[in-house]
Amino acid sequence: MGQVLRVDLTKEKSAVEQLPHELVLNYLGGTGFAARILFNELKPGMDPLSPENRLIFATGPLTGTLWTTAGRWAAFAKSPLTGIWGESHSGGFFGPELKYAGYDMLVLHGRAKRPVYLWVDDGTVEILPAKGLWGRNTAETTNLIREQHGDREIEVASIGQAGERFVRFACIMNDYQDTLGRVGLGAVMGSKNLKAVAVRGSQAVKVADDDKFMELVEDAHERVLKQPQAQQMTKYGTPLLVAYKSKIGELPTRNHQTGVFANSDKLDADTIRAKYYAKTRSCFACRIMCKKVNRIPEGKYKGTISGGPEYESIYSLGTNCGVDDFGAVLRANQLCNLYGLDSISAGCVIAWLMECYERGLVTRKQCDGLNLKWGNHDAMMALIEKIAMREGIGDLLAKGSYYAAKSLGKGADLVMHVKKLEISGQDGRTHRSVALTHAISVRGADHLRSLVTVDQLGYEDTAAKRYGKDKLPEICDPYTEKYKAMVVKDAEDTFAIRDSLIVCWYSCGWPPIFWMPDFAAVASAATGIKEFGRLKEMYRIAQRICNLRRAFNVRERLDKRHDSLPKRFTHEPMPDGPGKGQVANLELMLREYYELRGWNRRGIPTKRTLTELGLLDVVRELKRLGRMR
Amino acid sequence: MEVVIKLHGDIREKAGTDTVKLPINENETVDTLLIRLSKRHPVVIEAILDPTTGELKPYFNILLNGRRIQQLRGIHTKLKDRDEIAIFPPVAGGLTDFEKR
Amino acid sequence: MARIVYVGKGCTGCKTCSVACAYAHDRAFSVKAGRIWVVKEEPLTDVPVTCYQCVRPPCKDVCPVGAIRRVDDLVVVNESICIGCGACVEACPFGAMTLHPSRGLAIKCDLCGGKEPQCVKVCPAKVLKLQVPAVVAQEKRARK
Numbered sequence: 001m002g003q004v005l006r007v008d009l010t011k012e013k014s015a016v017e018q019l020p021h022e023l024v025l026n027y028l029g030g031t032g033f034a035a036r037i038l039f040n041e042l043k044p045g046m047d048p049l050s051p052e053n054r055l056i057f058a059t060g061p062l063t064g065t066l067w068t069t070a071g072r073w074a075a076f077a078k079s080p081l082t083g084i085w086g087e088s089h090s091g092g093f094f095g096p097e098l099k100y101a102g103y104d105m106l107v108l109h110g111r112a113k114r115p116v117y118l119w120v121d122d123g124t125v126e127i128l129p130a131k132g133l134w135g136r137n138t139a140e141t142t143n144l145i146r147e148q149h150g151d152r153e154i155e156v157a158s159i160g161q162a163g164e165r166f167v168r169f170a171c172i173m174n175d176y177q178d179t180l181g182r183v184g185l186g187a188v189m190g191s192k193n194l195k196a197v198a199v200r201g202s203q204a205v206k207v208a209d210d211d212k213f214m215e216l217v218e219d220a221h222e223r224v225l226k227q228p229q230a231q232q233m234t235k236y237g238t239p240l241l242v243a244y245k246s247k248i249g250e251l252p253t254r255n256h257q258t259g260v261f262a263n264s265d266k267l268d269a270d271t272i273r274a275k276y277y278a279k280t281r282s283c284f285a286c287r288i289m290c291k292k293v294n295r296i297p298e299g300k301y302k303g304t305i306s307g308g309p310e311y312e313s314i315y316s317l318g319t320n321c322g323v324d325d326f327g328a329v330l331r332a333n334q335l336c337n338l339y340g341l342d343s344i345s346a347g348c349v350i351a352w353l354m355e356c357y358e359r360g361l362v363t364r365k366q367c368d369g370l371n372l373k374w375g376n377h378d379a380m381m382a383l384i385e386k387i388a389m390r391e392g393i394g395d396l397l398a399k400g401s402y403y404a405a406k407s408l409g410k411g412a413d414l415v416m417h418v419k420k421l422e423i424s425g426q427d428g429r430t431h432r433s434v435a436l437t438h439a440i441s442v443r444g445a446d447h448l449r450s451l452v453t454v455d456q457l458g459y460e461d462t463a464a465k466r467y468g469k470d471k472l473p474e475i476c477d478p479y480t481e482k483y484k485a486m487v488v489k490d491a492e493d494t495f496a497i498r499d500s501l502i503v504c505w506y507s508c509g510w511p512p513i514f515w516m517p518d519f520a521a522v523a524s525a526a527t528g529i530k531e532f533g534r535l536k537e538m539y540r541i542a543q544r545i546c547n548l549r550r551a552f553n554v555r556e557r558l559d560k561r562h563d564s565l566p567k568r569f570t571h572e573p574m575p576d577g578p579g580k581g582q583v584a585n586l587e588l589m590l591r592e593y594y595e596l597r598g599w600n601r602r603g604i605p606t607k608r609t610l611t612e613l614g615l616l617d618v619v620r621e622l623k624r625l626g627r628m629r
Numbered sequence: 630m631e632v633v634i635k636l637h638g639d640i641r642e643k644a645g646t647d648t649v650k651l652p653i654n655e656n657e658t659v660d661t662l663l664i665r666l667s668k669r670h671p672v673v674i675e676a677i678l679d680p681t682t683g684e685l686k687p688y689f690n691i692l693l694n695g696r697r698i699q700q701l702r703g704i705h706t707k708l709k710d711r712d713e714i715a716i717f718p719p720v721a722g723g724l725t726d727f728e729k730r
Numbered sequence: 731m732a733r734i735v736y737v738g739k740g741c742t743g744c745k746t747c748s749v750a751c752a753y754a755h756d757r758a759f760s761v762k763a764g765r766i767w768v769v770k771e772e773p774l775t776d777v778p779v780t781c782y783q784c785v786r787p788p789c790k791d792v793c794p795v796g797a798i799r800r801v802d803d804l805v806v807v808n809e810s811i812c813i814g815c816g817a818c819v820e821a822c823p824f825g826a827m828t829l830h831p832s833r834g835l836a837i838k839c840d841l842c843g844g845k846e847p848q849c850v851k852v853c854p855a856k857v858l859k860l861q862v863p864a865v866v867a868q869e870k871r872a873r874k
Contacts, residue, residue, distance in 0.1 A: 064759050065749075065759045066746065066749055066750060066753060066759060066852070071744075093745070096761070100760060100761070100762070139772070176772055176773075201762075202760075202762050202831035202832065203760070203831070203832070204752065204756060204758035204759055204760035204763055204831075204832075205758065205759040205760070206757070206758045206759075207759075210757055214753075221852070221854075228687075228688045228719040229688070229719050232638065232718070232719055235638075236638075240638070243637050243717070244637075244690075244717055247635075247692050247695050247715045247717075248692065248695050248696070248697075249695050269638075270637065270638065270641060270647070278773075278774055279742075279773075279774050279776075280740070280742050280855075281742050281743055281776065282742040282743060282744035282854070283744070284744065284745060285744055285745060285746045285749055286744055286746075286854075287744075287746075287854040288854075289742045289744065289854055289855065291742075293773055293774060305773045305774070306773065307773070457690065457719075458690060458697050458699055458700075459687070459688055460699055461687065473699070473700065476697075476699065476700070477700055511688065577695055578694055578695030578696050579695075
């Protein structure tokens with residue numbers, strides 16, 4: 001198998017370890033590896049910005065190969081925004097390069113005495129001074145490192161000014177428009193005085209069963225060609241969600257007050273493609289080719305050319321702030337990329353402050369003289385810069401909306417978060433399964449670890465085939481809780497494997513191009529590990545990963561109380577649209593979900609469940625800490 | 630009495646418009662409306678209905694005032710004055726731009 | 731005189747061509763061991779580059795040991811003669827010659843030995859073609 005590069009930034013030393021076979025067998029890769037390492041090596045209650053935090057850059061068995069949608073990688077740490085499990089995935093080309101350099105994983109800990117960047121060139125590992133880099137944005141950093149080493153193809157993962165200042169939702173960027181966006185991993189890097197990781201790899205990735213693997217590769221390519229949603233994605237990218245969600249009343253607007261945005265057509269895929277489209281791009285070896293570069297031809301933001309925005313940015317920097325100017329959304333997204341900020345959290349934090357302002361909870365003076373009425377994109381732009389540089393009110397917002405409200409002493413009930421992570425672009429009132437997803441996801445209000453759209457898009461035939469005819473019509477109904485726990489749990493398991501192989505969310509959307517049987521087959525062919533080919537074993541690994549991640553959080557004192565939703569979703573009926581009057585009944589779904597997971601009523605994994613999955617050490621640990629009787 | 634039909638994606642491109650307004654009768658349903666639509670914009674109907682079965686092609690969605698018709702009465706769902714029907718394609722008409730060469 | 735031709739402007743920079751090429755020759759996945767590469771520039775440039783199979787190849791001219799010949803309209807490197815000096819890499823005006831990242835010897839596009847070129851087969855954007863430049867010119871004239 002592969003190697004793990006361990007870097008101690010305090011001692012400025014590195015060491016290469018063999019990837020333990022046990023780790024691969026029991027955890028597969030990516031999020032699986034990280035779950036085990038972070039549970040083992042981090043102490044509960046540790047400050048995420050302390051040198052003790054681990055920052056793991058991980059790949060999976062498919063990274064760097066030709067299997068499609070596998071051009072991704074991920075990073076893990078204890079999150080400085082939430083204080084719990086932190087995980088974020090990115091596209092681009094960094095992951096394969098790390099593999100080509102000979103490493104399945106990079107584990108960083110400690111803190112350098114002065115700003116540095118890590119240079120990994122196959123077997124050469126150097127910690128170099130970040131002179132001339134510190135203080136630069138992520139694009140400049142990438143360009144400068146490539147210049148310094150005289151190689152324009154070096155892959156660089158870097159933080160911008162936001163990460164340097166420990167903005168709690170600072171991100172890590174690679175390849176100019178790809179991002180490890182959420183949960184503030186950029187701040188973790190900043191706290192280690194680490195400006196960037198630059199990688200160059202000249203080696204090759206081999207798989208165990210070439211013939212079988214390439215057969216699956218060809219099949220995978222064919223399937224993407226034929227899959228209807230993939231074809232739409234190639235043409236429009238993720239913005240294709242805007243029009244549909246607008247119609248069904250699930251386009252979060254003005255701090256999630258409602259799901260209907262008046263001028264959504266100014267921000268939808270048809271408009272974007274007609275007016276602003278410049279180019280299509282792709283992640284490493286991916287057949288879907290969903291990335292877009294857009295250009296603003298006129299108006300205030302004329303001349304802006306940037307990759308993106310993805311749907312989530314159109315929501316967070318657009319509809320959720322009441323902004324309907326596409327130029328503003330593109331420019332704001334670009335600023336987030338350059339400064340290294342999570343565009344979702346940044347937009348949400350701004351939306352929260354806007355609502356506070358509109359309700360008179362904060363004065364204009366408190367907001368540095370900015371007029372924070374809904375839709376004021378000048379103000380939004382100014383706030384993004386202030387947040388990144390931690391200036392003025394930006395310093396308050398940089399804590400994240402949960403702590404900003406606490407510091408302010410106002411607006412706590414207007415913070416749209418779960419476990420202190422700002423909520424992504426879905427609304428559980430008009431898309432019931434996502435209410436559960438947001439509430440239980442391991443890193444907080446995350447949509448990616450278990451988002452299902454069967455109750456958003458429908459496709460009754462596919463639903464019947466996958467879940468059984470008897471589940472219709474409720475399973476496709478966005479306004480009922482029935483069967484949603486089952487779907488979410490099943491997705492969470494499948495996605496745990498997806499996030500260990502490391503493959504894109506769009507590989508298993510709806511209708512899914514691939515599902516567990518496909519992942520089992522390709523994992524087995526890639527690694528030569530026969531057990532991976534057995535579905536039962538794959539599900540076991542998936543549940544092991546989900547339980548271990550949950551245990552990490554339980555160890556940080558999380559339980560049912562934190563598997564909650566803002567009152568806006570559970571008590572404020574949807575005010576507009578086809579879903580008018582709807583609220584999310586979380587309790588029903590939560591109980592069912594816990595049962596399906598084998599957790600007790602407080603949301604704690606039971607001794608039986610953990611033992612069955614071979615997690616006896618977790619039982620001991622949770623008992624020792626009094627989290628389990 | 631009339632309804633508004635909103636077209637999205639490739640269907641919009643094919644029809645050359647994003648909105649079609651059609652007059653309707655007392656007892657109009659989705660399927661009788663589609664018949665009307667086929668007379669005005671045959672290209673749209675070709676794009677969304679399977680010619681052999683007369684059914685909606687797989688993965689297409691027709692929304693009535695934001696609700697999928699499968700959640701209502703399917704193609705027998707009754708229509709009323711000023712209803713909005715939105716037609717969404719998941720299939721990009723078979724060929725992506727790259728293959729149209 | 732056929733070669734791999736980049737048709738149009740639709741390259742998305744995915745590098746599937748590089749990886750498929752490397753795999754076809756080495757049974758291992760890599761970008762640097764491929765014989766076709768994508769040049770990427772921000773914000774809007776992705777262009778695949780590979781050997782033009784020149785009639786008067788500069789690489790052949792500079793090779794000190796005669797490892798490069800032109801055989802049936804194809805410029806070929808004889809690895810058993812090649813000494814890995816890299817003169818050909820510097821001489822190629824397109825940057826289409828490289829030294830294999832681990833073997834160190836010169837490698838270049840060999841049109842997959844007469845079989846279906848893998849890069850053409852796998853390109854998701856379908857922007858690569860095995861074509862004779864004269865035919866490309868003909869098509870352009872027809873379009874005009």
